[in-house]
Amino acid sequence: MAGRPAGERAWTPVCRYADLLPDRGAAALVGHDQVAVFRTFEGGLYAIGNRDPYSGAYVLSRGIVGSRGAEPTVASPMHKQVFSLLTGVSLDDPATAVPTYPIRVTDGTVEVGLDRAA
Template identity: 55%
Template sequence: MNWQQICELDLLAPEYGVPALVQNHPVALFRTRDDELFAVGNVDPFCGAGVMSRGIVGDRDGEPTVASPMLKQVFSLRTGQCLDDPDARLPVYPVRRRADVVEVAVP
């Protein structure tokens, strides 16, 4: 896997997203209140806008989620699956922290 450095961990505030372009893939990077890191596609599959990094981070029955800021569909941060429409999903990317830096890998 080709890991790309995105930002320092301190710059990624809990429950906020950061957009990144990783090898031409628009990615939304999130840090949850529980200090977990997730990376999903930044393009909302319902409207085609690159806005997922501005979504509302939360959880649904213990599943970490992000709600689209456009049409409010909720997606799992673990799987990318839309919890409101089983036919939609976001791509999910591996994310890791190395020391105090956050990295993402894309295929």
């Protein structure tokens, strides 16, 4: 049976880089995961889980993009908890986090990666 070797990353195209507005998010379905994709004003790309762990709603892609110091962040539109776009950790409660995903641009297309299980 042909396919990916176990443990290899699967990349899912989600949109064109030019379609992402700076300091705005977009939601994408990657495998079975809802992912929030962000392009910062400086051009950086980040992908985190779209589910707000405090409310249970899939809304982080609609959050407010900002920063704390040099760290890019998003504030949930529900209760305003702030999450690092680098680590997914809540800056208000470090015991809470959302998943982060690898992200890249290939020929102008933004792709989000998922690791394949062995």
